[in-house]
Amino acid sequence: MDWFNRSDVAVVIEKAPLRVSELSAIIEGLLDNPLLQDILVRGELTNYTHHARGHRYFSLSDKGGGNTAAVIKCVMWRSDADRLSFSPSEGMEVIVSGTVRAYAPHGSYQLQVKELRKAGLGEKFLLVEQWKKQLAAEGCFSIDRKRILPLFPSRIGVVTSETGAVIHDIRTVVGRRYPLEIIISPTTVQGEGAHIEIACAITRLAGRVDVVIVARGGGSFEDLFPFNHPEVVRAIVACPVPVVSAIGHEVDVTLSDLAADLRAATPSAAAELVVPDRVVLTARLRELKSRLNTALTDRVIRAQEEICDLQDRLRPQKFFRKLEERKQNLADLSDRLERSFLNRLVRDRLILAEIKTALDSRSPVAVLARGFCVAEKNGAIVRSACTIEKGDTMKIRFYDGSSQVIVERVNHERNI
Amino acid sequence: MKETYETKIEQLKHIIEKIEDGNTGLDESMKLYEQGAVLVKQCEVMLTEAELKISTLSRDA
Numbered sequence: 001m002d003w004f005n006r007s008d009v010a011v012v013i014e015k016a017p018l019r020v021s022e023l024s025a026i027i028e029g030l031l032d033n034p035l036l037q038d039i040l041v042r043g044e045l046t047n048y049t050h051h052a053r054g055h056r057y058f059s060l061s062d063k064g065g066g067n068t069a070a071v072i073k074c075v076m077w078r079s080d081a082d083r084l085s086f087s088p089s090e091g092m093e094v095i096v097s098g099t100v101r102a103y104a105p106h107g108s109y110q111l112q113v114k115e116l117r118k119a120g121l122g123e124k125f126l127l128v129e130q131w132k133k134q135l136a137a138e139g140c141f142s143i144d145r146k147r148i149l150p151l152f153p154s155r156i157g158v159v160t161s162e163t164g165a166v167i168h169d170i171r172t173v174v175g176r177r178y179p180l181e182i183i184i185s186p187t188t189v190q191g192e193g194a195h196i197e198i199a200c201a202i203t204r205l206a207g208r209v210d211v212v213i214v215a216r217g218g219g220s221f222e223d224l225f226p227f228n229h230p231e232v233v234r235a236i237v238a239c240p241v242p243v244v245s246a247i248g249h250e251v252d253v254t255l256s257d258l259a260a261d262l263r264a265a266t267p268s269a270a271a272e273l274v275v276p277d278r279v280v281l282t283a284r285l286r287e288l289k290s291r292l293n294t295a296l297t298d299r300v301i302r303a304q305e306e307i308c309d310l311q312d313r314l315r316p317q318k319f320f321r322k323l324e325e326r327k328q329n330l331a332d333l334s335d336r337l338e339r340s341f342l343n344r345l346v347r348d349r350l351i352l353a354e355i356k357t358a359l360d361s362r363s364p365v366a367v368l369a370r371g372f373c374v375a376e377k378n379g380a381i382v383r384s385a386c387t388i389e390k391g392d393t394m395k396i397r398f399y400d401g402s403s404q405v406i407v408e409r410v411n412h413e414r415n416i
Numbered sequence: 417m418k419e420t421y422e423t424k425i426e427q428l429k430h431i432i433e434k435i436e437d438g439n440t441g442l443d444e445s446m447k448l449y450e451q452g453a454v455l456v457k458q459c460e461v462m463l464t465e466a467e468l469k470i471s472t473l474s475r476d477a
Contacts (some may be wrong), residue, residue, distance in 0.1 A: 135444045179466045185473045199429065201475075285459050298436070
């Protein structure tokens with residue numbers, strides 16, 4: 001065969017050769033595939049090294065794969081490795097999540113691991129997911145179910161370990177902010193069967209307290225696992241008073257946290273949420289006190305103003321003017337009365353004088369003064385000579401006196 | 417504390433509002449003030465005399 005004249009070979013040679021870095025770039029591009037990114041891989045951990053800089057290098061292979069075992073090199077950078085809650089060891093069955101990348105300097109590809117869990121744990125993760133769905137369907141995490149914490153609890157219940165930092169922190173915060181009665185409902189917070197104890201500890205507080213704190217210090221996913229258990233979640237939901245959770249660190253969210261009425265980042269934060277601050281209360285009370293005083297002072301001032309107003313209305317110039325007017329009126333009336341009386345008197349006097357004159361002119365005395373006299377017999381005026389006869393005694397009245405006479409003779413000028 | 421503290425504060429606010437309201441008579445305002453002063457005193461006592469009590473439930477209860 002004429003190798004040197006083969007047309008296909010000639011084509012290859014005519015193509016410019018790739019540089020290794022170019023080839024690496026192509027491979028890198030090919031690996032940039034969604035199938036290889038953010039994937040979960042399960043396998044046996046081998047060749048584990050903890051690098052001095054904190055990075056972890058290891059391989060994953062199929063367990064019991066024998067000769068056909070596939071292997072992939074893995075790296076876990078320090079920033080991710082720091083979050084490991086356990087020390088991985090040779091032969092451990094693990095589930096990792098990560099992305100496949102080419103590593104040009106070694107001409108190899110490797111899995112960059114973000115998270116590393118024990119395979120058994122992986123099952124627990126799945127279980128938690130399953131519980132979460134189930135409990136959500138029961139309405140355990142419903143926002144509508146969340147209750148408002150009492151403003152002024154008289155007793156608070158704490159479900160936690162009797163010993164350790166958690167209860168100490170809560171005591172300290174409560175003592176500082178507003179000392180009151182704390183009822184500890186002690187429980188184991190991790191390990192097999194812990195969920196039963198925790199649920200009982202929550203249930204036991206019913207009717208004894210106004211609010212419950214369920215707390216646990218930080219720990220691995222496995223340590224916090226009991227707080228994911230449906231029994232604990234349902235105990236929280238069934239608790240007749242609001243529940244505040246403070247389980248693990250802020251980044252660890254358990255199902256108990258989701259079911260609690262309020263979630264606190266730490267046990268101290270939970271205590272702060274549960275009790276009011278006495279300093280704030282005292283300040284607010286002082287404010288109310290001063291408002292009360294001001295309110296009464298203002299009320300009294302208003303009353304004084306009212307009195308002043310009334311006083312003004314009671315003795316105003318107008319009133320005096322009216323009084324003056326009335327006095328004047330009275331004086332006028334009295335003047336008029338006096339004048340009219342005097343006038344009347346003058347007129348009456350005039351009338352009286354006229355009457356007197358008239359009377360005088362008709363007076364018998366005046367007639368007598370002109371030289372007439374009146375004869376009376378037995379007190380009766382003698383108007384006719386017929387009424388007297390000789391020997392009668394008569395009284396003759398003059399204008400300035402009278403005399404007694406005896407009739408000597410009676411002359412009748414007319415015959416009767 | 418306390419439900420009772422809370423209710424006392426509520427009563428106190430109510431009293432203040434009544435005094436501040438122009439329609440309340442002076443006599444009544446004085447009476448209300450006396451009641452308010454008593455409430456303030458009681459609340460102060462509650463705040464100052466609060467003390468930490470810790471008890472632990474038995475696990476078998």
